Amino acid sequence: MKSTITIHRQFTIGTVDPRLFGGFIEHMGRAVYEGIFEPGHSQADGGGLRQDVLELVRELGTPITRYPGGNFVSGYNWEDGVGPKEARPSKLDLAWKALEPNTFGTDEFMRWCELADTEPMMAVNLGTRGPDAARTLIEYCNHSGGSYWSDLRRKNGHEKPYAIKVWCLGNEMDGPWQIGHKTAEEYGRVAAETAKVMRLVDPSIELVVCGSSGSHMPTFVAWEETVLDHTYEHVEYLSIHRYYGNPLDETPGYLSCSDEMDRFIKDVVAVCDSVGAKKKTTKKIMLSFDEWNVWFHSQGAEKRSPEWTVGRPILEDIYNMEDALLVGSMLITMLNNADRVKIGCIAQTVNVIAPIMTRKGGGAWRQTIFYPFHQASKFGRGTVLRQVVDCPSYDATFHIDGAEGAARPIKDIPVLASAVVHNEESGEIVVFAVNRDLTCGLPLDIDLQGFQPQQIIEWQTMSDPNLKATNTETEEKVRPSASQGATIAGTRVQATLPAASWNMIRIR
Numbered sequence: 369m370k371s372t373i374t375i376h377r378q379f380t381i382g383t384v385d386p387r388l389f390g391g392f393i394e395h396m397g398r399a400v401y402e403g404i405f406e407p408g409h410s411q412a413d414g415g416g417l418r419q420d421v422l423e424l425v426r427e428l429g430t431p432i433t434r435y436p437g438g439n440f441v442s443g444y445n446w447e448d449g450v451g452p453k454e455a456r457p458s459k460l461d462l463a464w465k466a467l468e469p470n471t472f473g474t475d476e477f478m479r480w481c482e483l484a485d486t487e488p489m490m491a492v493n494l495g496t497r498g499p500d501a502a503r504t505l506i507e508y509c510n511h512s513g514g515s516y517w518s519d520l521r522r523k524n525g526h527e528k529p530y531a532i533k534v535w536c537l538g539n540e541m542d543g544p545w546q547i548g549h550k551t552a553e554e555y556g557r558v559a560a561e562t563a564k565v566m567r568l569v570d571p572s573i574e575l576v577v578c579g580s581s582g583s584h585m586p587t588f589v590a591w592e593e594t595v596l597d598h599t600y601e602h603v604e605y606l607s608i609h610r611y612y613g614n615p616l617d618e619t620p621g622y623l624s625c626s627d628e629m630d631r632f633i634k635d636v637v638a639v640c641d642s643v644g645a646k647k648k649t650t651k652k653i654m655l656s657f658d659e660w661n662v663w664f665h666s667q668g669a670e671k672r673s674p675e676w677t678v679g680r681p682i683l684e685d686i687y688n689m690e691d692a693l694l695v696g697s698m699l700i701t702m703l704n705n706a707d708r709v710k711i712g713c714i715a716q717t718v719n720v721i722a723p724i725m726t727r728k729g730g731g732a733w734r735q736t737i738f739y740p741f742h743q744a745s746k747f748g749r750g751t752v753l754r755q756v757v758d759c760p761s762y763d764a765t766f767h768i769d770g771a772e773g774a775a776r777p778i779k780d781i782p783v784l785a786s787a788v789v790h791n792e793e794s795g796e797i798v799v800f801a802v803n804r805d806l807t808c809g810l811p812l813d814i815d816l817q818g819f820q821p822q823q824i825i826e827w828q829t830m831s832d833p834n835l836k837a838t839n840t841e842t843e844e845k846v847r848p849s850a851s852q853g854a855t856i857a858g859t860r861v862q863a864t865l866p867a868a869s870w871n872m873i874r875i876r
């Protein structure tokens with residue numbers, strides 16, 4: 369049981385766009401209400417924004433945040449969420465069967481972004497609405513003044529335009545569950561026309577068009593082909609989503625889901641490039657993996673949460689050690705596709721399938737998955753290097769489509785998942801590695817050709833003999849700690865990765 373990684377300084381995959389480490393705040397469950405916004409909480413400022421949560425979000429490091437949905441956006445009237453609060457209407461949120469009080473809206477989100485050190489990524493409603501609401505929203509947000517909607521923003525106390533750069537053309541429009549679900553043909557047309565009018569208001573924006581809600585969607589590939597046929601010239605990014613779960617406790621197979629994610633990305637890139645070839649253009653469409661995470665622990669719990677109430681708790685997954693291993697491996701997959709995946713949003717940021725949890729009137733804490741994300745976001749910056757990996761592999765059986773789906777055999781799962789990033793500015797090489805072997809340590813030999821490694825700055829490891837261990841408000845059982853014993857010999861760095869562990873090795 370031995371593994372090697374060989375890289376060369378000159379052999380690169382691509383530059384990491386910091387937006388790869390984005391987050392997501394949807395009007396859903398307790399993400400907004402009782403999450404980032406809780407007027408009256410001892411930690412809330414005058415505008416109701418919880419400062420303890422902001423502090424954790426800044427620590428997590430999400431340079432971009434998608435908002436306001438999610439499925440929510442497909443039934444959202446953005447105008448309900450601006451202006452004097454006492455005049456804002458309470459409405460039914462049909463996506464999540466909640467009551468939406470609209471006491472938090474665009475202007476509150478923009479203030480939160482400023483305090484959270486994050487750039488907004490705004491989605492427009494292409495479910496119940498269309499180009500008209502999209503053009504008024506962008507006029508409100510990005511036009512300087514002298515027009516009805518921009519002057520309304522100024523009247524609401526925001527003199528300067530927000531200059532929101534990245535906009536999503538709807539959400540998961542391929543999904544039959546989506547309010548205003550469309551065929552690829554219908555969506556492609558409306559997305560192209562919406563893109564056109566939004567760019568007439570502000571030509572400097574970047575646009576994200578909806579791809580598939582997952583590789584398991586029956587329309588996957590055909591959807592992308594048709595939608596891109598209509599929109600290729602109008603957009604910069606195609607959005608994709610993917611969630612994984614382990615409902616039948618099949619951990620060895622579960623940990624291989626990041627390899628399925630890799631195949632998904634490569635398939636989507638192939639479709640984008642095929643449409644590009646057909647159009648005889650050199651323009652490349654980049655990917656926005658703007659929903660990804662583990663999601664299964666809470667399934668069914670929403671049935672116990674009262675419908676049509678504000679912030680009804682849903683999707684409050686409590687993550688364990690093995691979930692952190694998969695989240696770490698998914699980050700590794702995204703890094704290894706940094707040439708095409710430019711935006712990524714962990715879904716979501718607070719309380720709803722999230723790395724950060726809060727208690728109403730109480731504290732805020734880090735779930736297990738917080739840590740691999742935090743370390744990858746903080747140190748996974750620079751150029752990703754191409755690796756040649758040699759390591760043992762194993763076979764497993766896994767219900768990739770959930771408990772109701774079929775068990776699938778998965779062959780030759782590499783024990784090691786890894787990414788190597790060269791940060792030219794700091795002169796560091798950072799190795800992110802997951803040992804998927806649940807019982808044995810994995811000796812790792814990393815040959816850094818073209819470099820002269822001088823010093824192990826740090827080796828952080830996260831593991832726990834109990835793969836089901838979780839964190840709570842009062843006890844953070846699962847967190848990384850410093851490991852010793854990594855050595856340097858010439859161009860080689862050697863370390864033995866503990867069984868079932870997430871690792872970050874920083875080398876000067």
Ligand code: AHR
Nearest residue numbers: 394438439440539540715
């Ligand atoms: O992130 C939770 C939900 O998952 C989002 O609202 C939707 O886009 C996806 O199906």
